[in-house]
Amino acid sequence: MTNDKKKYGVYIHIPFCRQKCFYCDFPSFAGRERFMDEYVSALCTEIVHWGQAVKAGETWGSPATFYIGGGTPSLLDSRQISRLLSAIAEGFGSIDDKEFTVEANPCSLTEEKLRIMKSFGVNRLSIGVQTFDDACLKRIGRLHTASEARNAIKLARQAGICNISADLMYGLPGETLKQLQDDLKEMLSLNPKHISVYGLQLEEGTVLYRQMEMGRLELPSEEETEAMYDLIADSLPAAGYQRYEISNYALQGFESQHNMSYWQDVPYIGLGAGAHSYWQGARYENPADIKGYINRIESENFSWQLEEQLGQKQHMEEFCFLALRTRGGISSSAFRQCFGQEIDDVYANVLQELQSDGLVEVDKEGVRLTSLGMKLGNRVFAEFLLD
Amino acid sequence: MDTKVIRNFSIIAHIDHGKSTIADRLIEYTGTLSKREMSDQVLDNMDLERERGITIKAQTVRLDYKGKDGVEYCLNLIDTPGHVDFTYEVSRSLAACEGALLIVDAAQGVEAQTLANVYMALEHDLEIIPVINKIDLPSADPERVKQEIEDVIGLDSSGAILASAKTGQGIEEILDAIVERIPSPSGEKEKPLQALIFDSYFDSYKGAVAHVRVMDGEIKKGTQLKMMATGKLFEATEIGCFRPAPQALSRLGPGSVGFVCGSLKQVKDVRVGDTITTQEKSAANPLPGYRGVTPMVYCGLYPVDSQDYDNLKDALEKLQLNDAALVFEPETSIALGFGYRCGFLGLLHMDVIQERLEREYNLKLITTAPSVIYHVHKTDGEMVKVDNPSDLPDPTTIQYIEEPYVKATVIVPNDFVGAVMEISQNKRGEFKNMDYLDVNRVMIVYHIPLSEIIYDYFDKLKSSTRGYASLDYELADYQQAKLVKLDILLNGEPVDALSTIVHVDNAASRGRQLAAKLKEIIPQQMFEIPIQAAIGNKIIARENVRAMRKDVLAKCYGGDITRKRKLLEKQKEGKKRMKAVGRVEVPQEAFMAILKIE
Numbered sequence A: 001m002t003n004d005k006k007k008y009g010v011y012i013h014i015p016f017c018r019q020k021c022f023y024c025d026f027p028s029f030a031g032r033e034r035f036m037d038e039y040v041s042a043l044c045t046e047i048v049h050w051g052q053a054v055k056a057g058e059t060w061g062s063p064a065t066f067y068i069g070g071g072t073p074s075l076l077d078s079r080q081i082s083r084l085l086s087a088i089a090e091g092f093g094s095i096d097d098k099e100f101t102v103e104a105n106p107c108s109l110t111e112e113k114l115r116i117m118k119s120f121g122v123n124r125l126s127i128g129v130q131t132f133d134d135a136c137l138k139r140i141g142r143l144h145t146a147s148e149a150r151n152a153i154k155l156a157r158q159a160g161i162c163n164i165s166a167d168l169m170y171g172l173p174g175e176t177l178k179q180l181q182d183d184l185k186e187m188l189s190l191n192p193k194h195i196s197v198y199g200l201q202l203e204e205g206t207v208l209y210r211q212m213e214m215g216r217l218e219l220p221s222e223e224e225t226e227a228m229y230d231l232i233a234d235s236l237p238a239a240g241y242q243r244y245e246i247s248n249y250a251l252q253g254f255e256s257q258h259n260m261s262y263w264q265d266v267p268y269i270g271l272g273a274g275a276h277s278y279w280q281g282a283r284y285e286n287p288a289d290i291k292g293y294i295n296r297i298e299s300e301n302f303s304w305q306l307e308e309q310l311g312q313k314q315h316m317e318e319f320c321f322l323a324l325r326t327r328g329g330i331s332s333s334a335f336r337q338c339f340g341q342e343i344d345d346v347y348a349n350v351l352q353e354l355q356s357d358g359l360v361e362v363d364k365e366g367v368r369l370t371s372l373g374m375k376l377g378n379r380v381f382a383e384f385l386l387d
Numbered sequence B: 001m002d003t004k005v006i007r008n009f010s011i012i013a014h015i016d017h018g019k020s021t022i023a024d025r026l027i028e029y030t031g032t033l034s035k036r037e038m039s040d041q042v043l044d045n046m047d048l049e050r051e052r053g054i055t056i057k058a059q060t061v062r063l064d065y066k067g068k069d070g071v072e073y074c075l076n077l078i079d080t081p082g083h084v085d086f087t088y089e090v091s092r093s094l095a096a097c098e099g100a101l102l103i104v105d106a107a108q109g110v111e112a113q114t115l116a117n118v119y120m121a122l123e124h125d126l127e128i129i130p131v132i133n134k135i136d137l138p139s140a141d142p143e144r145v146k147q148e149i150e151d152v153i154g155l156d157s158s159g160a161i162l163a164s165a166k167t168g169q170g171i172e173e174i175l176d177a178i179v180e181r182i183p184s185p186s187g188e189k190e191k192p193l194q195a196l197i198f199d200s201y202f203d204s205y206k207g208a209v210a211h212v213r214v215m216d217g218e219i220k221k222g223t224q225l226k227m228m229a230t231g232k233l234f235e236a237t238e239i240g241c242f243r244p245a246p247q248a249l250s251r252l253g254p255g256s257v258g259f260v261c262g263s264l265k266q267v268k269d270v271r272v273g274d275t276i277t278t279q280e281k282s283a284a285n286p287l288p289g290y291r292g293v294t295p296m297v298y299c300g301l302y303p304v305d306s307q308d309y310d311n312l313k314d315a316l317e318k319l320q321l322n323d324a325a326l327v328f329e330p331e332t333s334i335a336l337g338f339g340y341r342c343g344f345l346g347l348l349h350m351d352v353i354q355e356r357l358e359r360e361y362n363l364k365l366i367t368t369a370p371s372v373i374y375h376v377h378k379t380d381g382e383m384v385k386v387d388n389p390s391d392l393p394d395p396t397t398i399q400y401i402e403e404p405y406v407k408a409t410v411i412v413p414n415d416f417v418g419a420v421m422e423i424s425q426n427k428r429g430e431f432k433n434m435d436y437l438d439v440n441r442v443m444i445v446y447h448i449p450l451s452e453i454i455y456d457y458f459d460k461l462k463s464s465t466r467g468y469a470s471l472d473y474e475l476a477d478y479q480q481a482k483l484v485k486l487d488i489l490l491n492g493e494p495v496d497a498l499s500t501i502v503h504v505d506n507a508a509s510r511g512r513q514l515a516a517k518l519k520e521i522i523p524q525q526m527f528e529i530p531i532q533a534a535i536g537n538k539i540i541a542r543e544n545v546r547a548m549r550k551d552v553l554a555k556c557y558g559g560d561i562t563r564k565r566k567l568l569e570k571q572k573e574g575k576k577r578m579k580a581v582g583r584v585e586v587p588q589e590a591f592m593a594i595l596k597i598e
Helices: A033-056 A078-092 A111-120 A134-139 A146-158 A177-190 A207-213 A222-238 A257-263 A290-300 A312-323 A332-339 A343-356 A371-375 A377-383 B019-029 B047-052 B084-095 B112-123 B142-153 B171-181 B306-322 B347-360 B414-426 B450-464 B504-521 B561-576 B588-596
Strands: A009-014 A065-070 A099-104 A124-130 A163-170 A194-199 A242-245 A248-250 A268-271 A276-279 A282-285 A305-309 A360-362 A366-369 B006-013 B060-066 B072-078 B099-105 B127-133 B194-203 B207-216 B224-227 B233-235 B238-242 B246-249 B257-261 B275-278 B297-303 B327-333 B337-344 B365-367 B374-378 B383-386 B398-413 B430-436 B441-449 B470-481 B483-490 B500-503 B529-535 B538-545 B578-581 B584-587
Touching: A009 A078, A009 A257, A033 A078, A033 A268, A033 A290, A065 A078, A065 A257, A078 A111, A099 A257, A111 A146, A124 A146, A146 A163, A146 A177, A163 A177, A163 A222, A177 A222, A194 A222, A222 A242, A222 A371, A242 A257, A257 A312, A276 B561, A282 B561, A312 A332, A312 A343, A312 B561, A332 A343, A332 A366, A343 A360, A343 A366, A343 A377, A366 A371, A371 A377, A377 B561, B006 B019, B006 B112, B006 B171, B019 B060, B019 B072, B019 B099, B019 B171, B060 B171, B060 B238, B060 B257, B072 B171, B084 B112, B084 B194, B099 B112, B099 B142, B099 B171, B112 B127, B112 B142, B112 B398, B112 B470, B127 B142, B127 B171, B297 B306, B297 B327, B297 B347, B306 B337, B306 B347, B337 B347, B347 B365, B365 B588, B398 B414, B398 B450, B414 B430, B414 B441, B414 B450, B441 B450, B441 B470, B450 B470, B450 B588, B483 B504, B500 B504, B504 B529, B504 B538, B504 B588, B561 B578, B584 B588
Parallel strands: A009 A065, A009 A268, A065 A099, A099 A124, A124 A163, A163 A194, B006 B072, B006 B099, B099 B127
Antiparallel strands: A194 A248, A242 A248, A268 A276, A276 A282, A282 A305, A360 A366, B060 B072, B194 B207, B194 B275, B207 B257, B224 B233, B224 B275, B238 B246, B238 B257, B297 B337, B297 B365, B327 B337, B374 B383, B374 B398, B398 B441, B398 B470, B430 B441, B483 B500, B483 B529, B529 B538, B578 B584
16 A cells, blocks of 8 residues: 555535426435424534544545535525535545535525635536526426526626536427527537536436326437437537536536546545445445434434445446546556456457447557447446446 | 055145145144144145146145044045146046045136046046135135036035135045045055056156056065156165155055155156056056147247357256156257257146246246147148248148147136137137026137137136136147248348248238337347338338437436446346347347237
């Protein structure tokens, strides 16, 4: 072991929403606002607890990245935000020079909240824009309008937080290619540093899924959705946003380090209800329900539950399919360093087949997806699961 | 043992009428097993049997019972398979008995299958004791059922025992009736040995084990024995009886039921219906009724992963050790590669084997649609038997084709007569006759192609009679029919394993439906896949599976990698169950699609 402290990230989950988006099946809940205070208290306890635990050891320094996601972190009031951020500062020490992202919903972001964030060292905002079509926003259960999204970006900049990421969705109910073109144009004119792009997926248990089952959902056809995908994959790079990961585009130097750490086998501590952690070769999860989480923290200060201890085989599989999401793909040397063998020793047949299907390119440096491979990512990833 | 204290009996019942639970109560009541040792339905050993609520292999158990006269009796219960696929096995079990309990559900009454088995028991001259079970049910109507037993079967039901396996009512009466009403076996110790094999199983320590009923003579440990039909010679290394675990005995005398094993490596050597005799003093003739195995239904079994070919062979051989009715031989399909053509007694038998291969041997299999045996008469006067549609000779060389017909007996409440007739008519059935069993229930007999029965006749029957219909069938004859081969082409290439033989009148609609069904089943791939149905060179239907456009992982929320991983595992698992036919990945169920069309 070298003397260098090991790199890791911290993720904090805020599971509250004013209304659950119609496509969302993440652990977030509407109508639970009455628990917010209690929740923030529990979260602060967990944060301080973990901060101390990590500082006590030799291995870990301070976190490389912080990310507060949700749910809707911006739904917390100013006082709660300030309690949360001071607990982070208390627990994990200096956060000044680290990438520190907070997710925000356009309609709950205020000048005051932004000022507090800024004062504690938050330097990156991820704003859920999704689309600039108000009717479409309504159809997917978003409570904000396009103009509120534009305004939120403006407010953030005024508060001095200029590293802004915007989420864009496509394949939405009633969406046309023309509409997406407008969305892209508008998005580019707002000039965010980073754009995350998600194709709509229907997940069981969501409002859209139910609408689909009842035959009341009109989605763009497969051909249209594909054209939308192509449009995005072509026009964002043309505007200077490099596709550094399957669903993320950024101007040079503004790639999200926190997100990259998920794909690069970097450990992370996940705090809050439903948060996931990857720590010393094992995956953990916190209880997803708010009350259950609060109870556990109040009684034990700690609520991680072991999800799985990764064996070498699983570790290898995840290492590969996660790395493949990135532009750099699987690095031969990183693989060798991690597992003491060559990628080819394990995946020669898989690579050959995928290469002949035009899904990956393989060279000395490693393995990465072709543009066709990106389009059919799941097919490629599944091949990296070993028998 | 004196034959006077022996009673050999079996139980005849329709599925769900409570055969196994009655058997359990008898075992429990006689103290053969303590309550603690009883697992539900002791005699159905296989998980599959318990799940499906049917008996596949016959089982026997020896019960000790002190009769009212104070004498210790030895009662041998010979459990019989309860499904129409295993009629021959049932007949051998019955041949080993002097009597039978006829169990009829007090609410449901007599069913088609019961009827067939009772007639068989009567043919074997068995003393039949009617037992009306489940009389604790609120809907029980024992008087009506008694009347039905008299009217339908023609049995005197005055001595019928009212019982409930659930509450234990009537169990002692049943035991006493067995002692008092079923005759003791005859048989002489001094005569040459004749022992009937009525079942067999494979034990990994003992080898093939024969269930036997000694008619004359006796078997002692160490006796040199001979199988009369196969000529196989062996030494009786272990003999005994089942209680229900095997218990060693030194001899089995006349009238006894038990097991024999020797250096018998496979159950093929131990044919159900064969007669065991001694080498030294052989019986002049075998016992009557021996019959070779005659499969009725064939299908192809192919490993999804061609590397499993040898494993499939091993597994089939192992199953055959325990199931002499299973026949198989190597077969090659252009689409599926190397596999086996397997013959089964019927659809259930096929299902069971297939499930056991997948479950117990962990094989992923492609099963092709079941086929009957067609008699193809060629213009040159030759007749060939075809059990695989892709083996059908060139149509220009065929003079005519005959297909097997069965006599199908359906029993339903009279409200459903119309439904049964409609289905049977649609399935090319020919109405034979109809009898009122009582005011409510009707027995309808159709002459109908077996191929229609093995498709979805029974499913349709069940669903359109709210589950009330019961079906029994037996092979009747072969009849000429206008049959053609329906081929399927994927990506322009004919897929032999998807060919079926259909009646010319149904060909066009079956072709269209099959193509449409395949379109649903075959997942999108990286290229477009045309699906065509053809008769000869004529394309009669066409569908397209469009190319897969994209398949992208969405947002990876908060580092929840495990969830993404599970999705990928599901995807991979799905792919593993597919077979590459040319460039097209075809899921297992595609090969059975013909069974799924309306």
